[in-house]
Amino acid sequence: MRISTPTMYNLNVSSMNRQQAEFSQISQQIASGKRVVNIADDPQAMTQAVNIRQSKAVTEQYAEARVGVRNSLAQEENVLNTVSDVYARAKTLLVQASSDTLADPDRAAVASELKGLYESLQGLANTRDGNGRYLFGGYQDDTAPFIKNGAGTVDYVGNTNVREQQIDGDRRMAIGHSGQDVFLNVHNSANYGVQADAANQGALRFDNVNIIDPNDPNFGQQYDITFEENAGQLQYRVNGGAAIDYNDPMKIPLDGIELEVNGVPVAGDQLTVARGADLNTNIFRTFEQAIAVLDQPAATDNQKANRANQIRSAMQQFDNSLDNVLTTRAEVGARLNELDGLDTIGGNRELAYEQALSDLVDLNYVEASAEYSLRIVGLQAAQKTFVSMKEMSLFKFL
Structure with missing residues (x-):
């Protein structure tokens, strides 16, 4: 069989090209640290x-979403902590104002401090988050959720819904609470x-409500x-x-509870006894x-009794509202704890993805180093073979 010079050249060039391509591939793998550089x-x-x-990108998006939710919840918690301090201070002032030894000017001074707390509470209720959204406004962002009406009282004009954020594959979490839930409601107060x-004309005053038998079948009703x-x-x-005879003072028995009252009422006076959620819940x-009651001087027994009753009712409502905030x-x-748990799960999931990716595409440097050395030897051998064979020619013997 006749082997021509071009054939030998072509075979040697093909061998060197193949060795060069394999050497380039292993060099690219070592440089990138990846076993799979191209889909081929x-x-x-x-x-x-x-x-x-x-899947890893989706997990990272959920992690970023949890960061935003955590920031909003942390800010809400800080605001609610300050709201708790406002309620506690207001309750302290009312206890001070309930003393019969306090003069009307002193109560007016207490009312002045209460006005400051009132304004502060409105500011807290209208707090914005880092994105400029009202924490307690629900879906409404264009106006403050708590505004003063023409009568000078505060109304809630926000949305009652609460934003939610997808924080994991099958978990959506509410971001905050509506202003109605925080400042206008009491969660099932016991x-x-x-x-x-307010129209009572006598000097009747109520005192404590004592729980006698919480297992009474009618326990929890409202009483007029x-x-x-x-x-x-x-x-x-x-x-x-x-009709039951009234004596001053006395304990009025109800279903499982008793109400302590004193003072002399007049015909037509009324009291309402109920769970906190059934009375005024608008803080x-x-x-x-x-x-209003502290700003108004009290001279008659009726006025003093009305003031005492209004102050005691306000103290009870502050207690209920504080329980609601807590x-x-x-x-x-609980939501922040859940976010921590989901972060841990998400972190473990990302590690698992990283490990799976590493097993699939990352380079084994020990094997790659041996392969690299082998390809160098192969390429050098192909080059030396070509150099030697290209010198073989019949013309040298003519």
């Missing part, structure tokens, strides 16, 4: 790697409260107590029931009523 290197591994990278009718006079004897009716109304803060804390 390992189509199946590259396809799996693309799917894993997509505390009993008493509200005296109305006073009347029959043949010179003061009497009262509970929810329109039978701004509580402030407004307390400020409950809300507990919910915020």
Whole structure:
């Protein structure tokens, strides 16, 4: 068989090109640290790697979403902590104002400080987050959720819905609370409260509500107590029931509870006894009523009794509102704890993705180094062979 000189040249060039391509490939792998640089290197591994990278990107997006939710919840928790301090200070001032030894000018000074707390509370209720959104405005961002109306009282004009954010594959979390839930509602308050009718004309004062039997089948009802006079004897009716003689002071028995009252009522005076959630739950109304009663001098027994009743009602409402804020803060804390747990799970998931990607496409440097040395030897051998063979020619022997 005749082997021509071009054939030998072509074979040697092809061998060197192949060795050069293999050397370039292993050099590129070492430089990039990846076993699979192009999809042609390992189509199946590259396809799996693309799917894993997509899942990893989704996990990273959820992690970024949790950062935003955590920041909003942390800011809400700080605001609620300050709100708790406002309520506690207001309650302290009302306890001070309830003393009979305090003069009317002193109560007016207390009312002045309460006004400052009232304005501060409105500012806290209208707090914005880092994105300029109102923390307690729901979906509404264009106007403050708590504004003063023409009468000078604060109304809630925000949205009652709460924004939610997808923080994991199958978990959406509420971002904050609406202003109605925080400042206008009481979450299932178990505390009993008493509200005296503002039109009462007597000197009746209510005191404590004592729980006697929480297992009473009618425990938890609302009671409307109305006073009347029959043949010179003061009497009262509970929810329109039978008339019962009133004595000063006395404990009015109800279902599982008893109400302590003192002072002399007049016919038509009324009291309402109910759970906190069934009475006034608007904390701004509580402030407004307390400020109004403290600003008004009391000279008669009726005025003094009305002031004492309004102050005691306000203190009960501050207690209920404080419980509500603490409950809300507990919910915020639970969400923050859940975010920490999801961060841990997400971090472990990202590590698993990284490990899977590494197994698929990362380079084994020990094997790659040996392969690199082998390719150098192969390329050098092909080059030396070509150099030697190109000198072989019949013309040298002519």
